[in-house]
Amino acid sequence: MQEETLSPPKPPERRDRVVIRFAGDSGDGMQLAGTRFTETSAAFGNDLATFPSFPAEIRAPQGSLAGVSSFQVHIADWDILTHGDEADVLVAMNPAALKTNVRDVVPGGLILVNEDAFDERNLEKAGYETNPLLDDSLSGFHLLTAPMEKLTKIAVKDTGVKGRAVLRSKNFFALGLISWMFNRPTAPILEWVKTKFGEDHPVARANIEAFRAGFNFGNTTEEFHHTFEVAPAKLPAGEYANITGNQALAWGLVAAAKAANLQLFLGSYPITPATSILEEIARLKHFGVKTFQAEDEIAGVGVSLGAAFAGHLAVTTTSGPGVALKSETLSLALMTELPLVLVDVQRAGPSTGLPTKVEQSDLMMALHGRHGEAPLPVIAPASPSDAFAVAMEAARIALKYMTPVILLSDGYLANSAEPWQIPDFDALPEFDISYTTEPNGPDGNFLPYARNEETGARPWAIPGTPGLEHRVGGLEKEALTGNVSYDPDNHELMTLARAAKIAGIADDIPELEVEGPDDAKILVVSWGSTYGAVRAGVINATKEGTPTAHVHLRHLNPLPRNLEHILRSYDKVLVPELNTGQLASVIRSAYLVPTATLNKVQGAPFMAHEITKKIIDMTEDPS
Amino acid sequence: MTTETRYSRADFQSGQEVKWCPGCGDYTILASVQNFLAELDVDREKHVFVSGIGCASRFPYYMNTYGMHSIHGRAPAIATGVALANPDLTVWVITGDGDGLSIGGNHLIHALRRNVDLKILLFNNQIYGLTKGQYSPTSELGKRTKTSPAGSVDHPFNPVSLALGTEATFVARTIDMDRPHTTDMLRAAYGHKGTAFIEIYQNCNVFNDKAFQILTGRQERDANRIYLEAGKPIVFGADNEMGVTVGLDGAKIVKVAEVGMDAIAVHDPAKPNPGVAFLLSRLSHGPTGPTPIGIFRQVQRQTYGDLMMGQIEEAKERNANASISDLVSQHGTWKVE
The missing domain is CATH 3.40.50.11610 (Multifunctional 2-oxoglutarate metabolism enzyme, C-terminal domain)
Incomplete structure (x- = not known):
């Protein structure tokens, strides 16, 4: 099939923005369909923002309300700020997906349904007493139905996929149909399939055939003849990449290590929704980064603190429950005054809470969740792409002030994507970081707790440096010498010095700029x-x-x-x-x-x- | 063994007042380590001592090297970070039976299985000293302490058995009072590439005095110390009249005269399978009778650090001059004019 035969026949309706939500069972491939639609829209030049939402269980019971997975994408011809409050278009692959998502569709919005999944069993699982496609419960919407499973089966029959694998391609049928409806370029999607599965692989052929069947179903079925166009956005000139928050954090940390001319060390333990940072950095070994998958959260931060002592840019990544486990080591990092970045990708808590869902409820823990008087810098990114700059800022503060820094991201930023105007990496500022190699004491001795007058930071003398042998540790240290001290005045002096160091960072961060009209009340x-x-x-x-x-x-x-x-x-x-x-x-x-x-x-x-x-x-x- | 070196013991003393109780076995171990390092003649700044919490864990403060007195149980994790960050360092872990086997048991077993280049010295005094005398995970069953007035009902760990169970590549045991043997074990551990684990029986003369009396008392020690030496039959006793046999039903104490010398096991710590070493470690639990000391197991296996650095070097070769721009462009980009 040639590309030109895939063009819709009628002039499309122009929209400045559209919000589309793909929803289905967690095994229906909705994250993949949404991501592909996003990438092709990015390549087309729309501004966009996404919001993936999925259950904590890898496969919740099929067809159940708990098992619904969705991916919302907002595309626009202007610079947008959110993934969209409500969906203009909902793709529902089964009754449970319809039931859990219909409340977020705008009145009069378009609902596209896989009618083959609306059998008695699935309706019952979703708690529908009558079939919503047949009663008038969806009369406030523009309802379109397609026999997606039946048509997918026919489309893939000569591709070599068999059995249960056949229906796996139905997400591509839905994607094809939506791509037709919104005039998306098809080449990026088809190219991706070929690269991902191998050009001649049966799965690649099946997905491509299902995609084309969906696209052509739109083209040839009168009911679908209304199509839409969302023009490219007028974003500032430059080169863009579509980026999620966790990707931006990973790349920002790598960039920070380069800016500081240090090796990056990431000690971490897998935890939702932070794991993909470890996964991303683990595949960047060619940058000389060291990643360590520890036996537990405590060891994750422990190895990082050890690496910091030995002179690396040390990072640990986790989510709320992990922060709780790491807090004792964070206190030691604070007491030993070593640089460390702790990334907390917050999720809804307490306890295991809602592991895949967003919340900002670790702020108090970040600010106060340590024993003793233990203030630390805390910073947070505002958007997925902002996480790149914030990762660099966290590292800058940690290294300059010799302190652990807590970076508060969250489950929404972690998985959501937006276009990122790629900075000129060669022009990024370099951090002026150097290890101490010479004695700093009056009589040629080394004073590990002598502070920099401007920053309050102590010197970073790493093991292996001759003549600067010293001991750090959790016991209170005497000012200057770093010897263990139980002196009451010294403890107060050191407590206040540590606090003053952190408070002083206020002079090293930009003032806030208010956005909004002068007459605001x-x-x-x-x-x-x-x-x-x-x-x-x-x-x-x-x-x-x-x-x-x-x-x-x-x-x-x-x-x-x-x-x-x-x-x-x-x-x-x-x-x-x-x-x-x-x-x-x-x-x-x-x-x-x-x-x-x-x-x-x-x-x-x-x-x-x-x-x-x-x-x-x-x-x-x-x- | 005395050769001229740049260092004397004093070069490894930090000048901080040593604050263990008078008569504590830790003093002896500190002296053994300081003397050994002076004799070793490796640059002082290349040594890093990392400890957890407990009496033993004050050790780094007394060493004029790099050091970190860290968190209860976490020393193996922190030391792993130091060792992986800089393979040129010699990283020593100082821990105790409470620190290493109770609160930090998880980190200890994972360090041992990974074979990170660490030298782990576990001071086993079978009691919590710093908190003044509660039973520890190596205290004998029925131990009466302030937290177990009716006797503890915890079955204790045998640290050497535990280490062998993790397939640690170097496992040894020594006794604080036996300084020549301690030095031999330190030297062997230093020379081992990978994780070296030494259990040191250490007397707490305040809260658990004479716990190792059968191995240290003048009257008892000859009859109870079984020195393990590679390539030699495992015999002991004042006149080597006792020996050890190893069979499917375990290791057994026998009279050499009754079984004949040929039946006595010849010690081979380099056996790839840790099974025989494990059987030897079961001879005495506690210790309550004749107890092997020496190197139970010493085998070569690639270290975690070498494997990790190997992957990094290989990735760098495949992807020379990698830049962040390349990384981003591989991900897919587009231009807005």
Whole structure:
């Protein structure tokens, strides 16, 4: 089949943005269909944002509500901020996928259904008493049905795949149909299939045939003749790559090691949703990076601390339960004043919680979750691509100030993707890092706890350096000499010196810039992955007549030095968070500024309209 | 063995006041290690001592080398990071029976199975000393302590059996009071490429005095120390009148005269299979009778560090001059004009 025969016959309807959600059983290949649609849209030049959502179980019972996996992608011809509040198009591969996702479809939105899966058994599993395709429960939507399984079977019959493998290609049928409907270039998808499975492999042939069958089904079936076009976005000129948060973190850490001219060492233990950082860095051995899959979370940070002592840029990656296990070692890193980056890809907790779902509920643990007086720098990326810069910033602070740094990402950033304008890697700043090699004491001795006057950092003298032999450890150290000291005044002096070092970082981070109109009365303060939804919500509120200002925090400790001034410049302050009000508590206690909160702990990101509604409600509330 | 070297014991003393209880076996071990390192004549800055928490774990503070007094049980993990970061260093782990076998048991077994280039010295005094006398994972069953007033009901570990079970490549046992033997074991461990594990029976004269009396008392020791020497029949006793046989039903103490010298097992620590070494380790649990000391097992296996560096070097050769730009472009990029 030739490419040109795949062109739709009618002029398409132009849209500036569309949100499409692929939903099916966790074995239906919806993540793959969504990712392929995303990549081809990226190649086409749309701006985009994605939101994969899947169950914690690898294969929950087939057809069950718990087993539904979905992938939402927002494509636009302009610079978008979120993965979209509601879906304009829902692809539902079975009744459970329809049932769990239909509530997120815009009124009048398009629902495309695999009608073959709507048999009695699947309907019952999804809890439908009557078939929603036959009753009028979907009358508020534009419902399209296709016999995807039947047509996939026919399409792949000569490709060599057999048995249960035949139906595995039905996600490509759905992808073909949606690609036709949205005028996607097909070449990137077909090329990917050939590269992934091998050109002549039966699975490659089956997927390609299923894709074409889906595409042609749209082309030849009158019901589907309405197609859409979303033009390329006018993004700033440059080269782009589609990137997830975990990828950006991995690459940012590699870039940081290069900037510091150090070897990267990652000690880690697999944990959702952080594992793919370890996986990504483990395959980058040609950069000289060392990865170590430890026996447990404690060893993961332990080996990293050892590598830091020996002079590497040391990192450990984990999620909330792992942070709890690592906290004792984090305290030792703080006490020994060695550089270390701990990446916490937050998930919904406590305990095992919702391992694959997003939450921002580890902020208090990052700030305070250690024994003793143990302040540490804490920073958080705002978007998947921002994670690259934030990884570099975490490393910069750790190395310059000889301290562990906690980087708070989350499950949403980890797996979501957006276009990233690739920086000029050769122009990235270099970190001025050097090991101490000469004695620094008055009589030619080495003082491991003599501090740099500007930063408060102690010298980094690594084992193997002649003449600078010294011992570090968890017992309190005497200022300057680093000898064990039980002196009460020394303990207070060292406690305050460690705290002052961290507080002083405020002078080394940029001041906040407020986004929004001058006449705003309300300030919204956000942090982490909620940036896109909050930004979009604030813009909408302003458009709807409530001028609203917005600041977004990258640095959670120390807080930017102009934050207090900004907070005091507005009548009302709103802090939306995916927790029960942790940053709001921090702001209240640090500045005694009243803050309103908007909290969500549903394992899902904010929708922009939730932010807008809260802002407008606040203006209507006279208090 | 005295040869002229750059160092004396004093060069390895940190100048910090040593604060173990007077009469503690740790003093003897410290002296053995300092003397050995002086004799070894390797650059002082190449040695790193990493310890956990406990009496033994104060050790690094007293050594004028690089060192880290870390967290209870975590020394093997932290030391692994040091060793993998810089293979030119000699990384020593100082741990105890509580530190290494209780809270840190997991890290210890994984370090042993990985064969990271570490020298692990486990000071076994069969008691918690730093917290003043609670039973440890090597205390004998029925031990009465403040936390086990009716006697402990914990079956103890045999540290050598445990290490052999992990297929550690070097496993030895020595006694604090026997300084020449301790030095021999340190020398052999230093020369071993991979994880070397030495259990050192160490007397806690305050909370568990004379736990090793049958091996250290003048009256008892000759009848109870079984020195394991490679290539030699395993015999012991004042006149080597006792010996050890090894069979399918285990290792047994026998009178040489009764079985004949040919029946006595000849020690071979280089056997690839750790089975016989394990049988020898079962001769005495505690110790409660004749107890083997020496090298149970010493075999060559590639170290974790060498395998890791091998993969890195190979990847670098395949992908010379790798840049982050290349990495990103392999991922797929597009241009916006």
